[in-house]
Amino acid sequence: MAVILEKVELAENIKEIVVDAPIIAKKAEPGQFVIVVVDERGERIPLTIADYDRKAGTITIVFLEIGKTTMKLGRLGVGDEMAHIAGPLGNPSEIPENETIVFVGGGVGIAAVYPIARKAKQAGNEVISIIGARSKNLLIWEDRMRAVSDELIVTTDDGSYGRKGVVTEPLKEILENGRKVDRVVTVGPAIMMKFVALTTKPYGVKTIASLNPIMVDGSGMCGACRVEVGGETKFACVDGPEFDAHQVDFDLLIKRLGTYREEEELAKRLFLE
Ligand code: FAD
Ligand code: NAD
Ligand code: FES
Numbered sequence: 001m002a003v004i005l006e007k008v009e010l011a012e013n014i015k016e017i018v019v020d021a022p023i024i025a026k027k028a029e030p031g032q033f034v035i036v037v038v039d040e041r042g043e044r045i046p047l048t049i050a051d052y053d054r055k056a057g058t059i060t061i062v063f064l065e066i067g068k069t070t071m072k073l074g075r076l077g078v079g080d081e082m083a084h085i086a087g088p089l090g091n092p093s094e095i096p097e098n099e100t101i102v103f104v105g106g107g108v109g110i111a112a113v114y115p116i117a118r119k120a121k122q123a124g125n126e127v128i129s130i131i132g133a134r135s136k137n138l139l140i141w142e143d144r145m146r147a148v149s150d151e152l153i154v155t156t157d158d159g160s161y162g163r164k165g166v167v168t169e170p171l172k173e174i175l176e177n178g179r180k181v182d183r184v185v186t187v188g189p190a191i192m193m194k195f196v197a198l199t200t201k202p203y204g205v206k207t208i209a210s211l212n213p214i215m216v217d218g219s220g221m222c223g224a225c226r227v228e229v230g231g232e233t234k235f236a237c238v239d240g241p242e243f244d245a246h247q248v249d250f251d252l253l254i255k256r257l258g259t260y261r262e263e264e265e266l267a268k269r270l271f272l273e
Contacts, residue, residue, distance in 0.1 A: 001081045001082070001083070002019050002085040003020045003080070003081050004018070004020075004076055004078055004079065004080050004082070005019065005058060005078065006018035006078060007076075007077060011133075011138045011139070012137060013065040013074075014062065014063070014064050014108055014138070014140055015062070015065070016060060016111070017076075018059070018060050019059050019060075019061060020057060021034075021057070021059050021087075022058075024049070024059055025052045025057050025059050026054055028052040028087070028088040029088065030093045030095070031093030032049050032089060033047060033088070033089050033218075033241065034049060034059070034085050034086060035047075035084075035086045035087065035215065035217075035218040036073065036082055037082065037083045038073050038076070038082055038083060039083050044084075044215070044216055044217070045069045045070070045215075046215045047061045047063055048061070048062075048187075048210075049087065049088060050062045050111040050115060051115060062108055062112075063108065064107065067268050071268070072271070089218045089219070090236075090238070090240060090241045091240065091242065093116045093208075095119050095120055095123050096182070097124060097125065099183060100125070100128065100181050100182050101128070101182060101184070101185060102128045102130065102174065102183075102185075103117045103128070103129045103149075103184075103185050104130045104131075104168075104184060104185070104186040104187075104188070104192075105131045105145070105186070105188055106167055106187070106188025106192040107133055107134070108140065109189070110131045110139075110140055110145065110187075111140060111141050113131075113185065113187045113188075113210075114144050114145060116187075117129055117148045117185075121148045121149070121150075127148060127149045127151075128149065128150060128151045128152075128153075128181075129148075129149040129151070129153070130152075130170050131145055131152070131153075131155070132154070132157070133156055134157045135156055135158050136156055136160040137160075139154065139156065142154060153170045155169065166195075167196070171184070171196065172199050175200065175203045175205065181203075181205050183205065183206040183208065184196065184206070184208070184245075185207075185209075187209070189212075190211070190212060190250055190253050191254060193209040193210075193245060194250035197245035200246075201246050206244070207246055209248060210242050211227055211240055213226070213227055213253060213257065214260070219237065219238065220235050223235065227248065227249070227256075228249040228252050229243045229248050229249070
């Protein structure tokens with residue numbers, strides 16, 4: 001059982017919760033995730049550890065209410081318990097030294113990129129962050145990202161705040177201007193990560209993407225999270241979730257994310273009725 005200690009509505013359908021999980025908090029590192037089961041009859045879903053406080057024994061999760069399980073989680077309040085939480089899972093992010101790193105976060109992926117950017121900054125790297133949301137009212141964790149970045153660029157698709165456009169536009173400009181960039185790290189929708197990879201590839205800049213396939217056990221047993229990287233099958237939960245984005249077959253990832261769309265739509269409809 002994991003008790004929710006704090007809950008904040010960050011934006012429409014995006015919630016931040018602080019969860020009492022001392023064993024996970026003790027070991028958590030940037031880039032890792034947990035598998036959550038909301039109630040005894042619920043499915044298992046992966047969510048990134050967006051922050052952790054080892055002393056308080058808590059972890060922070062930020063999630064987008066997109067289907068039945070995330071909506072169920074969103075209905076829990078302070079003092080409520082989730083049935084199960086397992087973690088930390090996946091490999092921690094590689095944090096280099098003396099590099100210039102561009103972090104690209106899209107939508108709720110901004111919260112997942114944050115702990116990686118923070119640790120990279122603490123390790124002495126130059127951190128440039130590009131964060132994007134569809135609209136101003138969906139932008140999250142701008143202050144946190146600003147605090148860990150040497151430079152922060154904000155985009156909104158509709159131009160309601162920051163630069164109008166998507167995150168790949170300022171990224172392309174940075175690369176076109178010949179600025180020294182050693183690596184790019186990206187988290188967000190699969191389609192965004194695909195275009196981040198396409199943007200950096202001509203410049204030969206190392207690009208890491210945190211993949212978000214469907215997961216079930218999160219421990220390398222079920223194969224639900226298989227992705228293709230460099231022509232090989234990998235399990236995102238144990239081999240990732242971060243991979244060389246230039247080697248990832250994003251079209252296959254996007255196709256596989258749609259495998260159960262009809263069932264997911266039905267489950268959501270029945271839940272909301
Ligand atoms: P489902 O019933 O599974 O339905 C979701 C449907 O919405 C699917 O068809 C899916 O393809 C589609 N979909 C997903 N994203 C979008 C989108 N942006 N726009 C439109 N359609 C979309 N999610 C978070 O919110 N926060 C996290 O920190 C986070 N971390 C993750 C870490 C990992 C390692 C992985 C693999 C995934 C992570 N996700 C995160 C995604 C999250 O696990 C899923 O959104 C969740 O499982 C959905 O469950 P559900 O039952 O609510 O929705
Ligand atoms: P969204 O659809 O609102 O998109 C956010 C931003 O991404 C946009 O504002 C835009 O700047 C950029 N973007 C989108 N499509 C693009 C394209 N074709 N080209 C260039 N840029 C583009 O995002 P959302 O609804 O908040 O979804 C967030 C996603 O992040 C979810 O799909 C979730 O699964 C994923 N996620 C993954 C992890 C992980 O660890 N892999 C962690 C957290 C979230
Ligand atoms: Fe089962 Fe990765 S989620 S093998």
